Amino acid sequence: MGQAAVHIDEHLLIERLIAGDPGARELLYDYYGPALYSLILQVVPDNKKAEDILTTVFVRIYSDIYTYRQSGNATLFGWMMRLTREIALSEGSHTSEETTKAVILQGNNSLLRFTNTLPQDKQKVFYLCYFKGLPKEAVARMTGVEPETIAGLMKEIMMAFRNFLRN
Amino acid sequence: MELDHYIQSGIIESYVLGLATNVEVEELQYMRKLYPELNSEIAAVERRMERTALAEAVLPPEELKERIFQRINWREDDYYDTGDYRRSSNTREKASYNTTYINIQPKDNQYITVHKWWKLFFIAVFIISKVCLASAIYFYLKYEMQEKKLEQLTPRTEVPTNPR
Numbered sequence: 001m002g003q004a005a006v007h008i009d010e011h012l013l014i015e016r017l018i019a020g021d022p023g024a025r026e027l028l029y030d031y032y033g034p035a036l037y038s039l040i041l042q043v044v045p046d047n048k049k050a051e052d053i054l055t056t057v058f059v060r061i062y063s064d065i066y067t068y069r070q071s072g073n074a075t076l077f078g079w080m081m082r083l084t085r086e087i088a089l090s091e092g093s094h095t096s097e098e099t100t101k102a103v104i105l106q107g108n109n110s111l112l113r114f115t116n117t118l119p120q121d122k123q124k125v126f127y128l129c130y131f132k133g134l135p136k137e138a139v140a141r142m143t144g145v146e147p148e149t150i151a152g153l154m155k156e157i158m159m160a161f162r163n164f165l166r167n
Numbered sequence: 168m169e170l171d172h173y174i175q176s177g178i179i180e181s182y183v184l185g186l187a188t189n190v191e192v193e194e195l196q197y198m199r200k201l202y203p204e205l206n207s208e209i210a211a212v213e214r215r216m217e218r219t220a221l222a223e224a225v226l227p228p229e230e231l232k233e234r235i236f237q238r239i240n241w242r243e244d245d246y247y248d249t250g251d252y253r254r255s256s257n258t259r260e261k262a263s264y265n266t267t268y269i270n271i272q273p274k275d276n277q278y279i280t281v282h283k284w285w286k287l288f289f290i291a292v293f294i295i296s297k298v299c300l301a302s303a304i305y306f307y308l309k310y311e312m313q314e315k316k317l318e319q320l321t322p323r324t325e326v327p328t329n330p331r
Binding site: 020022025026029030032033034035036037038039041050051054055058059062063072074075077078081082085086109110129130135136154155157158159160161162165166 | 177186196199212214215219221228242
């Protein structure tokens, strides 16, 4: 996608979205829809389900946009990204329970590339936390280690991710 | 420096990815008040994520857009109809949702709106009328046949009586 081709005035866009402007809504979908769709596919690798989730995501974005400013988010995309993952996890992942056992990494997006750079133990922890949305305590139970160990591993993973993102 | 150490711990990335626990998020919000420069740091990480996500975007099917917008229109109609807006009526922004909905009707009141059950009723009436018509034709033909039979019968019975 032409990432720098269209510069969107975020402040103005949010104003228009709050006002319920159909043009602004369409612009938001055209610009961010594909990016959010790829984020959904990372968590729910099923096109049909991902489409339904994207629908839910945009319905939520348009109806909850007025909460965006109050919630103290830094950028619109950050807010949409977290909302998308949250909805994708709650709507789509419970149907693929079996995949929690085996770490399946396919596709070629940066998060998966990052996961592949991690050593085996961290790979599993990050996979379960991010792609499966499990809390650290649950991951600790599953892997049979102390929650503090998981928290420590996650911290190292996030530091690694910080470096990964900067490069 | 404490702030540097805090940023280096990857807490921002954890928050941006949605992996931070409630306690960590609260701590981050507290730190943001203490050090407003954290905001630009968070925004920078989110922008980086945005750039990668836009670069790795996957185009959803064309018809999905229509489906989404249809659903939104439908939902908003519903929202006003059911009085569900009480949910958010305490927020100031609600006021900007105050759009006037105009029911577009053809001019001159030439059209009426009826309950959908009338459709079934009319279909039933139509079928019954066809059945009646068919049976009317059937019985007419039967009657005609009967009539002919009778005509054939009557002369024969009359023949022996006539010469007498």
